[in-house]
Amino acid sequence: MTLVAGVDSSTQSCKVVICDADSGHVVRTGAAAHPPGTAVDPEHWWKALQDAIATAGGIDDVSALSIAGQQHGLICLDRDGAVLRDALLWNDNRSASSARTLIGDFGGASTWADRVGVVPVASITASKLRWVADNEPEVADATAAVCLPHDWLTWRLLGATDLAELRTDRSDASGTGYYSAATGDYCDEVFDVAFGGRRPMLPRVLGPAETAGVTAHGCVIGAGAGDNAAAALGLMASAGDCIVSLGTSGVVSAVTETPPRDASGLVAGFADASGRQLPLVCTLNGAPVLAAAARMLGVGLDDFGALALSAEPGADGLTMVPYLAGERTPNLPDATGSLAGITADNWTPANVARASVEGLLCSLVYCLDLISRQGVDVDRIVMVGGGARSAAVREIAPGLFGRAVHLPEPGEYVARGAARQAAWALTGVLPRWPVPTERREVPHADPATYRRYRAVTDLVVGR
Ligand SMILES: Nc1ncnc2c1ncn2[C@@H]1O[C@H](COP(=O)(O)OP(=O)(O)O)[C@@H](O)[C@H]1O
Numbered sequence: 032m033t034l035v036a037g038v039d040s041s042t043q044s045c046k047v048v049i050c051d052a053d054s055g056h057v058v059r060t061g062a063a064a065h066p067p068g069t070a071v072d073p074e075h076w077w078k079a080l081q082d083a084i085a086t087a088g089g090i091d092d093v094s095a096l097s098i099a100g101q102q103h104g105l106i107c108l109d110r111d112g113a114v115l116r117d118a119l120l121w122n123d124n125r126s127a128s129s130a131r132t133l134i135g136d137f138g139g140a141s142t143w144a145d146r147v148g149v150v151p152v153a154s155i156t157a158s159k160l161r162w163v164a165d166n167e168p169e170v171a172d173a174t175a176a177v178c179l180p181h182d183w184l185t186w187r188l189l190g191a192t193d194l195a196e197l198r199t200d201r202s203d204a205s206g207t208g209y210y211s212a213a214t215g216d217y218c219d220e221v222f223d224v225a226f227g228g229r230r231p232m233l234p235r236v237l238g239p240a241e242t243a244g245v246t247a248h249g250c251v252i253g254a255g256a257g258d259n260a261a262a263a264l265g266l267m268a269s270a271g272d273c274i275v276s277l278g279t280s281g282v283v284s285a286v287t288e289t290p291p292r293d294a295s296g297l298v299a300g301f302a303d304a305s306g307r308q309l310p311l312v313c314t315l316n317g318a319p320v321l322a323a324a325a326r327m328l329g330v331g332l333d334d335f336g337a338l339a340l341s342a343e344p345g346a347d348g349l350t351m352v353p354y355l356a357g358e359r360t361p362n363l364p365d366a367t368g369s370l371a372g373i374t375a376d377n378w379t380p381a382n383v384a385r386a387s388v389e390g391l392l393c394s395l396v397y398c399l400d401l402i403s404r405q406g407v408d409v410d411r412i413v414m415v416g417g418g419a420r421s422a423a424v425r426e427i428a429p430g431l432f433g434r435a436v437h438l439p440e441p442g443e444y445v446a447r448g449a450a451r452q453a454a455w456a457l458t459g460v461l462p463r464w465p466v467p468t469e470r471r472e473v474p475h476a477d478p479a480t481y482r483r484y485r486a487v488t489d490l491v492v493g494r
């Protein structure tokens with residue numbers, strides 16, 4: 032049996048799956064935690080990768096491996112390849128005002144949408160570059176190369192030290208704000224406004240089936256991908272599939288042939304990992320909303336799900352707006368969460384739990400609406416990520432989306448997508464790996480809860 036491995040180096044942890052290259056059957060897995068925080072020394076990710084590989088029984092018998100990673104994180108390297116400062120992650124909001132400045136300095140949102148396909152928000156790598164240039168000019172001056180988490184891990188795994196050997200792929204490059212998914216080129220002129228004209232070295236962008244190199248043990252290393260593009264590959268997503276992911280972020284994305292063009296910046300024009308496009312809408316508040324509510328209620332995640340399901344749909348009028356970490360969609364980096372509609376009668380743990388689940392899901396219904404308005408067909412909603420393990424999420428989602436929700440059996444679909452890419456790099460053929468999925472029908476559509484959520488959101492954001 033030929034074995035291939037896939038890695039998901041995501042916000043909270045590193046996961047490794049080792050699969051049969053022909054069938055995709057998962058043979059072994061491993062995982063290791065990442066430290067909390069929105070600025071992290073990449074060395075922690077390297078250590079977690081090694082721990083996760085060791086837990087998975089090592090990769091001596093693995094023929095090919097690809098790494099998928101959390102998108103956008105900025106890693107600055109000096110000319111000797113040393114990391115210059117903690118990486119600034121996708122959910123680090125210090126770059127919010129840098130993003131606003133960048134938009135103006137490059138001719139406005141429409142120019143960004145036309146030339147790059149992405150309008151900067153705090154998450155986008157270019158905004159982080161601008162923050163470094165404005166606040167840590169000595170770091171900016173010493174920066175000889177910039178790369179993303181998956182680029183850096185791939186480079187480390189290959190034992191490389193030469194900056195010229197950095198590699199990335201289209202999907203992750205397209206989240207930087209200085210690469211266009213539509214043209215397949217870096218937009219060098221962005222560095223004039225984002226990095227004071229400095230031109231650090233950038234990773235070479237590989238095609239989906241290209242090889243980044245071969246390890247000393249003879250393991251072929253694929254191009255890797257951004258985590259959302261890898262999830263699409265792991266789910267074998269095709270036209271009409273809309274992926275809803277509840278990881279640390281909440282994400283709605285779809286594989287399309289044509290790029291979106293959204294000058295509001297809410298729908299980003301990213302690339303997928305198969306040569307197509309991946310219009311994507313992302314929130315800063317995914318599954319951790321549920322963990323925070325469970326913690327506040329003093330229950331574990333399973334009991335929290337049961338508690339939420341013990342309340343009636345609509346939580347008896349309680350509405351939760353889940354902007355606990357600020358928000359990106361809508362773009363409100365300084366926002367906080369809200370609980371509205373409290374009365375003496377409805378102020379119960381069960382209603383608070385239900386309102387938290389409903390608020391989280393409504394924030395994704397909003398994202399789905401935004402992506403649909405870009406002309407993206409939505410035939411099937413496919414829900415994945417840690418939050419999709421929640422019984423309450425699985426049961427409540429169809430009513431709020433107003434359509435059936437397809438639930439693949441719980442698994443690490445980002446890592447599986449990376450493994451599928453590794454098989455492609457190894458053999459030159461993208462294998463078809465089945466994804467057994469449960470279809471959850473709409474018990475009863477609940478448009479009233481979403482309407483109330485939208486009204487409360489408008490109130491909270493002062494519209
Ligand atoms: N049964 C569950 N109910 C609610 N949340 C869950 C459950 N299982 C896992 N999670 C949440 O899923 C998140 C991790 O999901 P994951 O997709 O691995 O995130 P990431 O890829 O961003 O690291 C955590 O916030 C965790 O609390």
Ligand SMILES: O=C(CO)[C@@H](O)[C@H](O)COP(=O)(O)O
Pocket residue numbers: 041042043100101102103121154206258259278279280281282311313317
């Ligand atoms: O910023 C985005 C996408 O634009 C996030 O989706 C990150 O890629 C982090 O992913 P998770 O850790 O939540 O999977």
